Structure formats: structure tokens, C-alpha cells
Amino acid sequence: MRIYKKNIGHYVMLSFEINEMNIPFTGQIVVKEDNPVVREVILERAEKIDRWLQLVNQIFSPYRRDSELVSFQNQSLRLASTSKFFQEIFVLSAWASDITSGLFSAAFAGKYDPTGIVKGWAIQKAEKTYLESLLSDPTFVAVNLNGGGDMQFSTSPNTDWRWQIGIVDPFDSKKVVNHFSMKKGAVATSGTSRRGAHLFDSATKQAVLGRDSNIISASIIGSELIYVDIWATAIATTTVHDHDWLKSLSGSGLRISYNGTAERWIDHQLIDQRNLTHA
DSSP states (O other): OOOEEEEETTEEEEEEEEEETTEEEEEEEEESOOOHHHHHHHHHHHHHHHHHHHHHHHHHOSSOTTSHHHHHHTTSSOGGGSOHHHHHHHHHHHHHHHHTTTSSOSEETTEEOOHHHHHHHHHHHHIIIIIGGGGGSTTEEEEEEEETTEEEEEEOTTSOOOEEEEEEETTEEEEEEEEEEESSEEEEEEESTTTOSOOEETTTTEEOOOOTTBEEEEEEEESOHHHHHHHHHHHTTSBTTOOGGGGTOOSEEEEEETTSEEEEEETTEEEEEEEOOOO
16 A cells, blocks of 8 residues: 655644445645655554445445345344444434435335445544554644545644535536635535436435435535535435424534525524535
8 A cells, every 4th residue: 555645734644445345535634754664653653544345335235245234235134233332323314304394215226325424434433443543653644534525634732733524516526616724624515516416305205316405416415424424415305495304403503406596594594605616
């Protein structure tokens, strides 16, 4: 596994990439100095994250015949016989449906499919377990783990480092439509701009399609990736006319519809609504 280096001001950013679950996962570690010991520690943590993601894929892949998920879907494996992680996600899926008033659903095409929650859960666990703990050493300044645009990040309280987070325009990936600067937290984005009709509307029992009033992209900023990932998926199933979810969602975010309407909110209140313009 390679370590990539980038100098940023008086800090050094060391990064690695892992490809699992058909997704590139990137870890970024900001340090005060680059040396062989620091790199050895980062590689050791990266290898542990890789093994963790392999385990997650082995349990939850909908494409592997030997995964627990496929066995559960085929009714050849009962819930009581599944692993502790499978049962944890099963409970989280029910909780996600409850807090979003049913907007989030772990059912797709008539089967239990929690893939909408698994990636964020896996990233948060890995960042908290293998990367955030590095910050107890003063050499390490900040860490993050990103997978498919969903990121959990942390910073030592004794430094001036802040993560710069840009929300990409779903109509033009070269543009950033909003920007956040934070030391600690999480960001998740969901929608149909890249992956097409993979989201399920629990009200209509149909896949979410790319119509004008539907949402092309929903990005949520908060403290924990599991929470914001659930809500990003949930809000991506709404329409531009629906704001009932605002009363239940903490934090801030941005959602963009296929007709170009962009809305920002903070703590249950819309603070900006405008039309995106494109050349």
C-alpha cells in the first residue's frame, strides 16, 4: 500500500487509498513532520482498516453468494444466527426508519437491503477505532476517512487545522456550490446524480426517478456519519415541495433538485433557497 505526501502550509498530509466494496476509500492524516516511524504507524492503521472493510463486505455484500446478507435474504440464515455486526445494522436500520418517519427504508425490491446505511457505519467505526486515536500523539494533527463522498473527520483540539469541505455541484462536478470549514464532524451525500435509480421511496414503493421536483443531491453536515448518512439517503427520496423532515433533522445541509433549486438549512430552519445557474 502506498503513502502519498502533500505539504499544506507548515503541515504534511499523508494519505492512502483502499479499494473495497467497489468503492475507493481514502484516509488522510495531517502530521507535523513526515518520518519513517509516522509512515509505519499509518500503514499499520491502513491495513487494519482494509481488513475491516473486507469483513464488512463479506457480511453485507448483496453480490456475494456467501455473504450473510444474501443468506438472510434467501431465508437460509436466521437473524439469531447472524454476526453481531449484522444484528447491529439490523437494529440501526429500524432506528433509521423511525427517526426519519419512514423516509429511510432498508427494504428495496421486496428484500431487506441495508446497504444505504452500511458504508457510513463502516467508515465511522474505522475512523473512530483506527485513526482518531492517533491524535493522542502530538505528532498527529488531524485525520479523516472518506468513502464515496461520505467522510468522518477529527482534529486535535490543540491545533489550528480545519478541514475544508466542499459540496460538489451535481450538474457540474468541477464546481463547488457550498463550502464548510470544520475541525470535527461528518458529511454525507446521497442522490441519483451518479448512481441512478438506486433509492427507494417508501411511500410509493418505487425507485426514486430523476424528475424535476425530485432531489438529485442531498448533503448533510453533522457530528456522526451514521446519523448524517441516514438522513442524506432519506432526504434524497423527498421532493422539493416537501419540508416536513426539517422538524426532525438536526445539523445543517444542502439539497438540490433536478429543476436546479438549491436549499440550505441549519437546525430546522431554511436559511437560503435559490436556483443554480449553469453555463
